[in-house]
Amino acid sequence: MKINDKAKMALSWMEEIRTNVLPVVKEGQFLGFLSDDLIYTLNTPEMHVGEFEFDSPACFVYQDKHIYDVIKVASEYGLNMVAVIDRENQYMGVVTMEDAIGAFADTLSIQSHGAVVVLSMFMTDYSLFEIARIVETENAKILSSFISNDPLDDSKIKLTLKLDQTELRHIKATLERFGYKIIDHYQEEAGVSEEQDRIGNLLRFLDI
Structure with a gap:
């Protein structure tokens, strides 16, 4: 104006x-x-x-x-x-x-097929290199990551990972075996429109 x-x-x-x-x-x-x-x-x-x-x-x-x-x-x-x-x-x-x-x-690879897993940890324990190495032992890759405060514990961070795999069972088990605490996860659902999928994935990723 x-x-x-x-x-x-x-x-x-x-x-x-x-x-x-x-x-x-x-x-x-x-x-x-x-x-x-x-x-x-x-x-x-x-x-x-x-x-x-x-x-x-x-x-x-x-x-x-x-x-x-x-x-x-x-x-x-x-x-x-x-x-x-x-x-x-x-x-x-x-x-x-x-x-x-x-x-x-787009910058967070939200539209890419895959699943989301959310970890809770102390900042001193955070090493994306180490976590990526563990994930890759299950033939998966981290497409993007996002750090925020853990709402359940102010002394910890919440690490949200977008992975290129839709099946999380083995990945979750391996992460837990190495001592990582998984507080949430989201797997792709069939039959959702592209626009709904885009928005839904972003909101789940950011936990809004």
Whole structure:
């Protein structure tokens, strides 16, 4: 949106693209986001966009940043889109959370066939090289990994692994034989659409 546009135009665009916020730009500079809540609260559809107080002017990433940064910033500000600017602070566009999740899923091999196994351990016991060596003894490979805090024990980490095998029985047994604690696992299900499978696998992988 430009500052000379009217609020009623902003609402029309929000409805058309199904969002509750729009970025506001002045002379190529990102100013922040205008929300539909603010427009409805003031109840002045003829008001120009530039007359509003914008939200989250720091909700942006530089164009050379990784998709991790987009998701991190969106989470911090609670918005479904993040502005993108170049190193001269010129506005380039926005990345929606839908686009970010799709890109994030690709980086984690989410669409690849296989299963997910979740381990709990102390950080001092974490060695991806050692775990990969154990997994490979069962003719499997780790496609991607993800570390987060163990919700059951603050002193431990939770290691989520995406494997290239759908059968986990022997892999789980071998990991447990080497002293690793398995707290969860997910195996592929048949008959799920590609889009459902993509989203479901990502949410299971991130344990959201």
